Amino acid sequence: xxxxxxxxxxxxxxxxxxxxxxxxxxxxxxxxxxxxxxxxxxxxxxxxxxxxxxxxxxxxxxxxxxxxxxxxxxxxxxxxxxxxxxxxxxxxxxxxxxxxxxxxxxxxxxxxxxxxxxxxxxxxxxxxxxxxxxxxxxxxxxxxxxxxxxxxxxxxxxxxxxxxxxxxxxxxxxxxxxxxxxxxxxxxxxxxxxxxxxxxxxxxxxxxxxxxxxxxxxxxxxxxxxxxxxxxxxxxxxxxxxxxxxxxxxxxxxxxxxxxxxxxxxxxxxx
Amino acid sequence: xxxxxxxxxxxxxxxxxxxxxxxxxxxxxxxxxxxxxxxxxxxxxxxxxxxxxxxxxxxxxxxxxxxxxxxxxxxxxxxxxxxxxxxxxxxxxxxxxxxxxxxxxxxxxxxxxxxxxxxxxxxxxxxxxxxxxxxxxxxxxxxxxxxxxxxxxxxxxxxxxxxxxxxxxxxxxxxxxxxxxxxxxxxxxxxxxxxxxxxxxxxxxxxxxxxxxxxxxxxxxxxxxxxxxxxxxxxxxxxxxxxxxxxxxxxxxxxxxxxxxxxxxxxxxxxxxxxxxxxxx
Numbered sequence: 001x002x003x004x005x006x007x008x009x010x011x012x013x014x015x016x017x018x019x020x021x022x023x024x025x026x027x028x029x030x031x032x033x034x035x036x037x038x039x040x041x042x043x044x045x046x047x048x049x050x051x052x053x054x055x056x057x058x059x060x061x062x063x064x065x066x067x068x069x070x071x072x073x074x075x076x077x078x079x080x081x082x083x084x085x086x087x088x089x090x091x092x093x094x095x096x097x098x099x100x101x102x103x104x105x106x107x108x109x110x111x112x113x114x115x116x117x118x119x120x121x122x123x124x125x126x127x128x129x130x131x132x133x134x135x136x137x138x139x140x141x142x143x144x145x146x147x148x149x150x151x152x153x154x155x156x157x158x159x160x161x162x163x164x165x166x167x168x169x170x171x172x173x174x175x176x177x178x179x180x181x182x183x184x185x186x187x188x189x190x191x192x193x194x195x196x197x198x199x200x201x202x203x204x205x206x207x208x209x210x211x212x213x214x215x216x217x218x219x220x221x222x223x224x225x226x227x228x229x230x231x232x233x234x235x236x237x238x239x240x241x242x243x244x245x246x247x248x249x250x251x252x253x254x255x256x257x258x259x260x261x262x263x264x265x266x267x268x269x270x271x
Numbered sequence: 272x273x274x275x276x277x278x279x280x281x282x283x284x285x286x287x288x289x290x291x292x293x294x295x296x297x298x299x300x301x302x303x304x305x306x307x308x309x310x311x312x313x314x315x316x317x318x319x320x321x322x323x324x325x326x327x328x329x330x331x332x333x334x335x336x337x338x339x340x341x342x343x344x345x346x347x348x349x350x351x352x353x354x355x356x357x358x359x360x361x362x363x364x365x366x367x368x369x370x371x372x373x374x375x376x377x378x379x380x381x382x383x384x385x386x387x388x389x390x391x392x393x394x395x396x397x398x399x400x401x402x403x404x405x406x407x408x409x410x411x412x413x414x415x416x417x418x419x420x421x422x423x424x425x426x427x428x429x430x431x432x433x434x435x436x437x438x439x440x441x442x443x444x445x446x447x448x449x450x451x452x453x454x455x456x457x458x459x460x461x462x463x464x465x466x467x468x469x470x471x472x473x474x475x476x477x478x479x480x481x482x483x484x485x486x487x488x489x490x491x492x493x494x495x496x497x498x499x500x501x502x503x504x505x506x507x508x509x510x511x512x513x514x515x516x517x518x519x520x521x522x523x524x525x526x527x528x529x530x531x532x533x534x535x536x537x538x539x540x541x542x543x544x545x546x547x548x549x550x551x552x
Contacts, residue, residue, distance in 0.1 A: 049297045049300050049301055050297075053294065053297045069298060069302070071543075072302065073305070074539075076305035078475060079305075079309065080481065083308070084308060086509055086510075086528050087311055087312070090513070091311055130305065137301055161283050161284055161287035162290075163286055164283060164286075166290070167290075187386060193482040194482055194510060222485055226486045226489070244391060248387055252387075253383065
């Protein structure tokens with residue numbers, strides 16, 4: 001054994017070669033594109049719901065509820081991701097195993113087949129969706145709030161209903177920012193580690209089924225890095241890390257540019 | 272209103288009602304799972320929490336998490352000692368020299384760093400600190416947490432220090448204060464209440480950070496003898512127990528989750544209270 005010993009107190013005999021290429025057994029594709037990747041599946045429910053909630057807070061919802069709901073969302077968003085992992089593994093996964101997945105299996109098709117253990121892509125995607133919601137809701141709320149009140153009031157004065165004002169004036173004005181909010185959410189989902197690592201099933205396989213165990217880039221690092229003993233394995237995980245870094249930075253930069261542009265144009269219209 | 276107008280308008284009114292309803296439903300849908308997680312943590316955690324949980328170290332039946340609690344406190348204190356002063360100084364620089372090219376680059380990279388998954392911070396600290404010291408250690412874990420805190424503290428300080436009116440700076444400079452004295456004793460002091468609450472929020476955030484600790488602080492069944500030993504933390508212990516099929520350990524994990532969530536929420540509420548107090552005054 002030439003790699004670092006990874007027992008508590010163990011001392012690596014030689015530093016792992018960070019420049020080594022990953023190959024053969026440790027190629028990253030299964031954790032990158034583990035088709036369908038949980039972050040993408042998570043967006044399906046989280047995007048529209050988060051956006052709807054974001055709309056409600058500044059524009060559509062009852063005014064006296066806005067502040068308490070906002071602070072409740074912020075409070076709950078502070079729950080550490082490892083706690084979401086605990087909940088997903090001990091509460092969500094059993095529910096999926098006993099009720100949801102058997103029902104879905106009756107629909108059949110390539111998405112809903114295979115072994116039903118509760119853990120897997122579907123469970124990871126659901127917990128990701130839950131964790132994304134506060135991000136998408138609060139960023140899109142901020143973006144929508146930055147739209148000058150005069151624009152909305154002008155639309156209302158011309159006889160638009162509140163929904164017309166949102167649909168025809170506020171949303172088009174804030175569309176870059178809303179898109180940025182969703183990108184920011186995806187960026188978080190891609191990097192989200194502990195909750196996914198707890199329930200994704202941890203298998204480096206690509207299967208089209210949502211029931212199948214899989215991996216994400218961050219969860220493969222979390223689960224295998226502490227026990228990786230060969231130099232090649234560590235190097236492969238480091239390479240997955242590099243890829244993860246590039247992807248999340250790209251998402252974040254794009255999202256920030258969009259949100260900043262949206263807020264700037266809102267400020268410009270106000271001046 | 273003519274009848275035609277009336278009928279055209281009523282359709283749109285209906286659509287508006289429907290959209291308002293749908294967005295309220297979205298709020299409920301968004302809140303429901305979050306509240307469910309919180310409720311499970313409180314109810315299961317309250318059932319599992321006990322005196323031994325706080326005083327016994329990790330082990331088999333009847334054991335607790337005392338060493339993990341101590342480990343989390345150690346790490347968070349050490350990380351704060353490293354991350355907060357550095358973050359405040361960096362933020363102050365950003366605000367005082369806001370237009371320089373370096374400041375812009377630093378601000379941008381702080382924003383990027385804040386968005387990088389925290390597990391990557393763990394990978395980097397492993398490569399730099401753990402490999403160098405040839406050992407997992409509380410120090411390495413604290414370094415990872417400090418790096419997570421850094422952009423949060425720096426950007427909060429930056430925003431708040433920039434909000435300090437220039438007239439205060441000019442008054443200090445006119446009285447003969449040097450630039451660093453102005454920054455440290457006028458700008459920083461004026462912005463202090465907000466910065467304090469920003470730091471509390473950063474502390475709350477790293478209290479729950481698990482991913483960067485997995486292979487830096489690692490884990491330990493015992494109290495560590497020194498900061499250079501591997502250390503158990505509540506966060507990592509929750510994850511370890513989550514992955515076991517043992518009901519006893521699951522109960523322990525719920526109790527630990529309750530303690531962690533309580534810490535995070537108390538810190539968050541205190542931070543917000545501090546901020547609110549500042550506003551009217």
